[in-house]
Amino acid sequence: MSAAGISEARAASGLTATLQHARHVITENPVTGFAFALFLLLVVTAILGPSLVPYDPLATDSSASLRPPSARHWFGTDQLGRDIFSRVVVATRLDMIIAVTSVAVVFAAGGLAGIAAGYFGGWTDRIVGRLADTIMAFPLFVLAMGIVAALGNTVTNIVIATAVVNFPLYARLARAEANIRRDAGFVMAARLSGNTDLRILLFHILPNILPIMVVQMSLTMGYAILNAAGLSFIGLGVRPPTPEWGIMVAEGAAGIISGEWWVALFPGLTLMGAVFCFNLLGDGVRDIVDPQRRT
Amino acid sequence: MDKMPLLDVRDLTVEFATRRGAVRAVDQIDLSVMRGEILGIVGESGSGKSVTSYAVMRILDRAGRIAEGSISFSGMALQTLPESQMRDLRGREMSMVFQNPRAALNPIRKIGRQIEDVLLRHAQATRTDARAKSIAMLDRVRIARPEERYDAYPFELSGGMCQRVVIALALACRPQLLIADEPTTGLDVTTQKAVMELMVELTRERRMAAILITHDLGLAAAYCDTVMVMEKGKVVESAPSADIFSAPTHPYTKRLLQATPKPGSVLRDLVMDPQPEPPPPARPIQPGRILDVRGLVKTYGANNAVDGIDLHVDRGESVGLVGESGCGKSTTSMMIMRLLDPSDGSIQFDGQEIGAVPARAFATHPMRKRIQMVFQDPTDSLNPRFTAERAIADPIQRMGGSIRRDALRARCEELATLVGLPVHLLDRFPHQMSGGQKARVGIARAIALNPDLVILDEPTAALDVSVQAVVLNLLQDLKISLGMSYLFVSHDLHVVRLLCDRVIVMRAGKIVEQGTAEQVLEAPTAAYTRELIAAVPHPPT
Numbered sequence: 001m002s003a004a005g006i007s008e009a010r011a012a013s014g015l016t017a018t019l020q021h022a023r024h025v026i027t028e029n030p031v032t033g034f035a036f037a038l039f040l041l042l043v044v045t046a047i048l049g050p051s052l053v054p055y056d057p058l059a060t061d062s063s064a065s066l067r068p069p070s071a072r073h074w075f076g077t078d079q080l081g082r083d084i085f086s087r088v089v090v091a092t093r094l095d096m097i098i099a100v101t102s103v104a105v106v107f108a109a110g111g112l113a114g115i116a117a118g119y120f121g122g123w124t125d126r127i128v129g130r131l132a133d134t135i136m137a138f139p140l141f142v143l144a145m146g147i148v149a150a151l152g153n154t155v156t157n158i159v160i161a162t163a164v165v166n167f168p169l170y171a172r173l174a175r176a177e178a179n180i181r182r183d184a185g186f187v188m189a190a191r192l193s194g195n196t197d198l199r200i201l202l203f204h205i206l207p208n209i210l211p212i213m214v215v216q217m218s219l220t221m222g223y224a225i226l227n228a229a230g231l232s233f234i235g236l237g238v239r240p241p242t243p244e245w246g247i248m249v250a251e252g253a254a255g256i257i258s259g260e261w262w263v264a265l266f267p268g269l270t271l272m273g274a275v276f277c278f279n280l281l282g283d284g285v286r287d288i289v290d291p292q293r294r295t
Numbered sequence: 296m297d298k299m300p301l302l303d304v305r306d307l308t309v310e311f312a313t314r315r316g317a318v319r320a321v322d323q324i325d326l327s328v329m330r331g332e333i334l335g336i337v338g339e340s341g342s343g344k345s346v347t348s349y350a351v352m353r354i355l356d357r358a359g360r361i362a363e364g365s366i367s368f369s370g371m372a373l374q375t376l377p378e379s380q381m382r383d384l385r386g387r388e389m390s391m392v393f394q395n396p397r398a399a400l401n402p403i404r405k406i407g408r409q410i411e412d413v414l415l416r417h418a419q420a421t422r423t424d425a426r427a428k429s430i431a432m433l434d435r436v437r438i439a440r441p442e443e444r445y446d447a448y449p450f451e452l453s454g455g456m457c458q459r460v461v462i463a464l465a466l467a468c469r470p471q472l473l474i475a476d477e478p479t480t481g482l483d484v485t486t487q488k489a490v491m492e493l494m495v496e497l498t499r500e501r502r503m504a505a506i507l508i509t510h511d512l513g514l515a516a517a518y519c520d521t522v523m524v525m526e527k528g529k530v531v532e533s534a535p536s537a538d539i540f541s542a543p544t545h546p547y548t549k550r551l552l553q554a555t556p557k558p559g560s561v562l563r564d565l566v567m568d569p570q571p572e573p574p575p576p577a578r579p580i581q582p583g584r585i586l587d588v589r590g591l592v593k594t595y596g597a598n599n600a601v602d603g604i605d606l607h608v609d610r611g612e613s614v615g616l617v618g619e620s621g622c623g624k625s626t627t628s629m630m631i632m633r634l635l636d637p638s639d640g641s642i643q644f645d646g647q648e649i650g651a652v653p654a655r656a657f658a659t660h661p662m663r664k665r666i667q668m669v670f671q672d673p674t675d676s677l678n679p680r681f682t683a684e685r686a687i688a689d690p691i692q693r694m695g696g697s698i699r700r701d702a703l704r705a706r707c708e709e710l711a712t713l714v715g716l717p718v719h720l721l722d723r724f725p726h727q728m729s730g731g732q733k734a735r736v737g738i739a740r741a742i743a744l745n746p747d748l749v750i751l752d753e754p755t756a757a758l759d760v761s762v763q764a765v766v767l768n769l770l771q772d773l774k775i776s777l778g779m780s781y782l783f784v785s786h787d788l789h790v791v792r793l794l795c796d797r798v799i800v801m802r803a804g805k806i807v808e809q810g811t812a813e814q815v816l817e818a819p820t821a822a823y824t825r826e827l828i829a830a831v832p833h834p835p836t
Binding site for chain 1: 668
């Protein structure tokens with residue numbers, strides 16, 4: 001085989017190896033497989049949700065209010081006669097957007113601040129560390145409430161509040177992991193190869209702590225959904241009549257005592273399922289991203 | 296006295312369950328040890344020597360199991376003994392000393408208390424006399440001022456002292472069998488000598504049986520009665536230690552023996568096949584100094600880690616920097632490498648002062664690509680997320696100017712061929728390669744931009760002897776064909792002598808002796824150098 005031939009064969013094997021490894025991880029552990037299936041379902045629902053549902057999620061029908069689950073209304077209807085199944089499905093997109101963007105924001109901000117703190121030490125470390133400590137000094141949910149109350153009731157502000165609340169988790173994790181690797185042989189070797197500090201941070205240290213961060217991201221996704229729902233539940237954040245799991249639970253909470261259990265139960269179960277899915281997903285994703293798990 | 300062996304292993308086979316089915320780590324081996332006897336098990340990594348001892352102690356990890364064979368320990372069949380009884384045996388009847396003494400000690404517990412724990416666990420002491428017995432034990436392993444040291448934490452002790460504490464722990468309950476797994480790897484030669492002599496003395500005195508597991512044939516031959524050589528899970532040769540050195544019968548033993556550097560051996564002799572290929576064409580070298588270091592000082596707090604060092608390296612020369620851990624040789628090399636800022640002194644490279652450039656800014660300095668380094672631990676020095684190709688390409692991309700993708704790939708393949716790394720391995724990640732292959736990647740990366748000076752920081756310390764032999768030869772060939780200079784940092788005098796023209800011996804931040812390699816090793820003038828040379832294990836002759 002010619003030298004060029006070998007090179008091409010090598011490039012091709014990289015991608016297939018990754019896919020094969022991903023398949024192996026997913027099929028090896030049934031729990032991971034289940035979590036991935038659930039995740040796929042969530043993604044599909046978020047994208048196609050509004051075109052799948054049988055009813056308009058905002059359409060009220062006073063003649064059909066508070067109907068229990070039936071063949072016509074799978075999850076029943078609420079006080080205004082809106083179809084709960086349609087509302088739960090349509091709400092997926094909003095909740096997923098809040099979770100994904102807030103996690104992306106906190107990963108970028110907290111992760112980068114953390115590895116910079118761990119790698120440079122000194123003043124960078126002190127500033128990032130004290131910032132994280134300050135945030136952690138507040139009860140986190142109360143802090144999120146305060147941020148949304150102060151900035152205003154919008155989806156953007158829920159995202160910001162969720163990101164701020166999670167900042168210390170990411171910053172501390174990234175700091176600890178970067179700090180261990182600061183004096184590792186491969187970092188010194190990277191310096192000898194002429195890499196600047198910024199390149200070392202982004203291309204040498206960051207990829208190495210990515211598997212750990214990914215697990216953290218997966219866990220925070222579940223937490224972010226809960227946080228958004230919690231804020232909506234107490235009346236901050238998303239406003240009715242927009243369908244959102246937290247609000248729907250809040251709207252149905254009073255009904256549990258008077259017997260209309262379905263109004264709160266189904267959005268609550270969906271919320272639980274989504275959080276559960278993200279928590280299970282973490283380990284599987286880590287196994288896929290970490291090349292050391294490949295044999 | 297009974298003639299029955301204390302430990303008698305027959306047809307032992309250990310298998311590990313993996314993704315691709317069962318793998319045999321140990322294949323039908325027999326061994327026996329008498330009371331008062333020391334058996335050495337010698338082999339390279341992956342030979343199954345450690346797994347054998349884990350099987351005897353029944354501490355194999357979950358994937359491993361004893362597939363076949365019997366292990367008889369003073370009449371008991373260990374392979375079928377219930378775990379609860381095994382727990383009583385471990386520590387009381389048979390104990391183990393591991394490679395890394397710091398990892399074997401609990402870092403947050405006083406060492407005296409740790410010895411007490413073992414005594415109390417096996418009911419060898421009561422609350423009232425545990426302290427006294429613990430101190431007596433520290434005294435037995437020759438820890439000075441044992442009453443004071445009782446209250447010391449592991450981090451307050453040196454590596455050699457920690458290993459003595461571990462031996463005290465292992466011997467506290469007067470076991471009948473002691474298994475030592477690479478007990479002196481990572482310790483200095485003088486410390487190694489003291490620890491080994493202590494172990495042998497205690498074994499003889501207490502009429503215990505001992506098994507020494509090591510990769511160092513010289514060490515095993517010097518301290519053991521019988522030596523057993525293992526390769527790929529099988530025993531290839533077993534003989535009294537004097538015989539194994541004077542008359543090895545198995546080809547593997549011969550090869551291992553040949554690869555072990557010893558007084559009088561020449562670099563080319565280390566590899567088995569008699570090198571039909573001619574030496575590589577030498578690159579012409581213009582005479583002159585490439586490196587000139589004067590009055591180099593590094594201060595940490597009130598201590599001078601490096602205390603006013605003068606040294607120089609000529610073009611095309613190899614200089615060995617030798618000393619024990621803590622002598623400042625690594626600090627010196629890091630300063631010359633410009634990874635660390637000196638407190639005082641000058642570093643001139645090719646006539647230009649580079650000591651004043653801050654280490655942080657040196658990454659973009661034009662001199663950066665002319666001084667490179669091969670690190671001690673090939674695993675630690677490769678980014679786990681980079682393939683071999685990316686690791687080798689990194690310096691070329693950063694400092695080699697703009698280069699096209701296919702040209703870069705071609706250059707990586709050329710470098711891989713140069714260091715003897717099969718080209719198809721370029722796509723592998725470090726964890727998919729062997730130690731020798733990783734070492735080659737590290738060397739390829741260092742020579743990628745044809746540097747003038749390469750600092751070799753114990754480049755073979757983590758490698759098996761046979762791999763070390765090949766890598767040392769490779770380094771020598773590369774030096775000649777590329778016209779580089781080497782500063783070889785090492786604690787191993789034999790290895791230094793093989794590769795270096797001149798040797799510098801350091802102690803406590805100062806140079807105690809320097810001269811040509813023959814001069815320093817054959818007729819040392821400093822007492823410390825003589826001590827170092829004497830501490831290298833000598834096989835019985």
